[in-house]
Amino acid sequence: MSEPLERDVQPVQKLLTLLENLGGERYGGEDVSQLEHALQCAMLAQENAAPESLVVAALLHDIGHLVNPNDEGAAAAGIDAAHERTGAAYLARWFGPAVTAPIAQHVAAKRYLCQAEDGYFQRLSDESVRSLAVQGGPFSETEAEAFLSRPYAEAAIALRRWDEAAKDPEKVTPSLGDFRPLIERALATRQ
Template sequence: MLNQAPTSENILDMIEAIFTLHGADSYLGEEVTMAQHMLQAAWLGEQQGENEAVVLAALLHDVGHYANKLPPEVLMSGTDNRHQESAASWLAEFFPAGIIEPIRLHVAAKRYLVTVDPDYRSQLSQASIDSLALQGGDMSAEEVAVMEANPYLDMAIRVRRLDDQGKDPELATPDFGYFKPRLARWLMPSAREAES
């Protein structure tokens, strides 16, 4: 199914297929699966009173590992698969910027927080520390300034913190079906379909 071109009619089923077909994949050295991780990030956001755009961005933040020509395992072998860009590009036709931009920025938010918050690095899992170097490490002063000018910085940080928290092998969550109707409410017609 992921080899098909996404449309507004099939994108939710394609996302669900990622959770179903790849959800049991290990999450890059963490103690949870990929589906557990994404579902936990969204569920924790809901439990913490985050707005729906942040919850849904947290749910989708790692789908780029599968909407990508480079599999997630390349991160473990020393190559950045730029999954944040893949996810944002794959979903951008179908969801508004309030969901897409925090997804696109969730890796940059890790780099930003490591740079500006002296306590943040100690809160990261070993796998997140290992991938940080591949993803660019600490930000330069110029990168920090660009990040701080981004209107989605706050949302990206909130998604990043949910990303960091969603790694508990004991935490039970609803399955993807619980969130699917919410995603449907945010779905926009694709630009390609509007042109035809």
């Protein structure tokens, strides 16, 4: 009977500790840390009445940067470390597709928005422009159409919008612990 409890509690603490311990570093060339970025993104998801699973995805969307030792400086070196796939795969042992699919697709959503929405590219931060170049650049029209047909594409687009907005060094956010119950519920339901 202790196994389900361990399944629910240990991953949550592991994820919180990972964000606390490794998330304090600056986020690429941004003016915020990984942790500040994650908290801002999750807060924006909550402010937009996103389902809890998408709030959790927003909080954890860049976990791939933290769990891949080869990620540091990859974009600046012209390498796509595929943090979105790394993060989704890492989280898939605990969460279902309502959390992992938007994470796996948030880079594709950036590529989509750069193709489909006038002015989106111009709103990207310098770091997002640099990473976009190694991630394949804006989608073609055909790629954009194919992206929209994927399950969770709309959730990934919403996540991507919050991702770009979550880079304010002055923003006050809830604490990491405030999101613990949401993570626990997403784990319990494998959302």
